Amino acid sequence: MSRSLRAFLMSDIEGSTAHWASQPRAMDETVSALDRTVGDVVSAHGGDLLKARGEGDSHFAVFALATDAVLAGCELQDRLSQPIETVDIQARIAIHVGEVDAIADDYYGTAVNQTARLRAAAHGGQLVASHVTALLAEPSIADRVALRSLGYHRIRDFPHLEEVFQASRLGDDRSFPPLRIGETHGPALMAITVIDICGATTAVGEMSEVTVIALHREWAASMRALGDAHRATIVKTLGDGCVAAFEDPLDSLAFVQAFQQEAAAQGFEIKAGIDVGRVELTDGEILGTVVYRAFGLERAAARGEIALSPLTRQLAGLSGSGESPGPLDS
Template sequence: MDRKLAAILAADVVGYSALMEQDEQGTFERLKAGRKELFEPEISSHHGYIFKLMGDGLLAEFSSVVDAVECAMALQKGLVERNAAVPEGQRFQMRIGINLGEVIVEGDDRYGEGVNIAARLEQIAEPGGVYVSGKVAKEVEKKLAFAFEAIGEQRVKNIAEPVPVYRVNLNGQPRRHLLKARRLRNKWLMPEGLAVVVAVTAAAVLGTQHWWKPSGAAFDEASIAVLPFDNLGDDPKWERIADGISEDIITELSQADHVLVIARHSTDAYRATSADVRQVGADLGVRFVLEGSLQAIGDRVRIRAQLVDAVTGADLWSERYDRPDEDIFEVQSDVTAKIANTLGSQVGVIRKSQFKLAQHKPPNSLTAYDTYLMADAVALTPVGGVTKDGLIEGERLFRKAIELDPQMARAYVGLAYVYSLMYGYGFADSPQQALLKQLEAARKAVELDPNNNEAHGALGQALNWNGEWAQALVEFDRAEALAPNDADTLALIATNIAASQSARAVRLSERAILLNPHYPNWYNYGLYWGYFFQEQFDKSLNYAKLVTGPSINEKSFLAMLYGYLNQPEEAKKAAAMVLKDDPDWTAEKFLTKWFVGGEHETELVAEGARKAGLRACATRAELKENPNMIHVKSCDKERQKAGSG
């Protein structure tokens, strides 16, 4: 029995049976012509071989996984072109799946898990789509200009382990466009020892112009070089750990959409040197330099990190971590993730520093990224709290950033959050319109950058708030898969899933706080919601109290929590604040606006409202006014008794 490694492409026609039922002869002839004129020539030109035809489908083998993916995209593009000349009811759409794996060779046929996974990927792909396994994406993402959008791990029929799945997007930006920019820079920086020599020479010739920028390009993102961490001892073991920390920080920071990170081989030139950080910044064309050290002291290890402004030489941030060395690799993972989140998060050191720089620029010189930072600061992370005026100004600035750079996905993410806050705080003139704008902006963000975890998080929230809960979960899973150590992303997911997946919400929130100890206030939402629906009311109350300037949402929870904890005076005070903000508040109204959960969770809110002295049963008029209002089962008898339902 012969075996070999091969890329397998599986394809079939969407809705073929329905097409055959409408026009059997015509459909068969069109399929036959499509195979002869498109599929066979394209597969052959990409060095592939069709080893099985199955009615409306086929299986093909390629020795090169790059050829297989390029062929799949050529086939989908070719179908679109052919369909343009065909009446809509007669058009073919194909699903394609590609896997890289070992296959069993038996004559002209191929068998085994390598083939089976390709077939399963084809079955779950959307019409016109190409889904590939994680092995394929890993092999080709640096070799092709297509974007690879993480779908997450999927369980497929007859395959024991979940399969990491990626969608190929011909029109999207390549995976992590910032990483692509970094790879471009690496290409120009040349191999190892020549990098710094060429950089210094070019800088001398070109002055302050960043010599590595392509003509017309403008890298607004914060740029940073992570220097090799120094081992302050003699044990070579710690040298390897210090190198691992530097490399892990580079990897983690690369997940931050607004941070451009110099590759390690370029910063290695500064190993064991005492180069001035300002010179490093000039050599590598970066604004920030991170340096650090590791020192073993007895059975403990001390790790120090320091962020420096490479232009002024000023220290922007520093931290020291003292940990037992029992499991040094766990310490390495924990410390590097914390450093990356402290620097690169939504309210991190780098973004704050960039905002200060933007503030001091003349208005007519602001770039798209500067404008984005100003919008973020005034609308999403204001010092004095969210306001209606701030959100209106933020919307204007985000749209201005989009005018300056129509491809700026992060600006659409910002817009989505502006509309969500307009809705959440009751500032929107038309709540429904705000939700639709939120969804539109989030979808545009994902379209522009399908591998941006923040975009998928924003789309998940928008889908959730627009009532598309199942699809929202898919987006949240994608966001987490793309950035499993991004504290902001984890906290956002937790906030949105707390009612239906409370245990996961608490886990994600606690990890977010672990990764970002100086976390923004809104991280508490996922915790107090999650603990509430786990009926751990004392823990929920502790985190609810941490929310500053609570909106009616938090006030409602406070009232319910005090009710459950048998603190009637506090419950009464909190309920009074709720009714002051909204005299018509009812549990149904609250649930309809905010809630996704089951019958148990719905009743939990209703009972909490009653314990706080708030209404839990909507009137006939209220139900008539809003027919989509969430049903509270325990209100049925009361409504019946009162003649209200």
């Protein structure tokens, strides 16, 4: 048994049960043609089709690269946009990347289950991809494939809100209904954090352009790394600060305190604001009234202060209205 990183493509036919019930013989021919088409496309893009994992009209393919998986998915949807046999079928396709165990020419692990959950959220004719898939593939295929964020969704077997992308050839303007997420679709209640580095504008004015760029890169990398460490759903850098969203206010507070310590080590102070409310996360943006409230708290905060809304204090277990959260215990 060996563990490896792989890109997984899963597909199935939307509404296949009704097709089988009404046109069983035609569906036999159509699915046979589909098997050949999927096999040809997967092979052309360097993937392996695991027939043992395909159930009925579904298919399971494995690729070494996310780029190849996305290109294969796009080509497959292109081919299926025209009837391949007498039954007009539409496939739901999902792609995800993760670590799995390879056992006897098969793959097992959470990433496989997550790919299946993602496929269940798609519509016929639609190709969806996880955040990590889009992140890995986009630099290599931006001139051929459009990856459009469909927002953040709570999908079964994914540990946190997952940003889902729709992949399509450039120029393909097909649109689809909202993902089949059920009760998890729509705005989410999140802790929104705004951080500003105090005195940064004055400080960088005395630095060379090269030093300023290097410092900004360092701050941005630190914010993103701390965001990952404290389970941020999204961290968006803004100049010398950031706005971030968390499912848990305690994670939000720990994130600010951790960055406060890193900034202090460089001789800088920060101020921050945290509020909790309903937001919509889409196209890398955080949308909602609570964002304005968090920015208002940050602007009103004193140097070195982390300003919390009353609801944030309540959820974080800070009782006194004048209580100010201190840095994390080392």
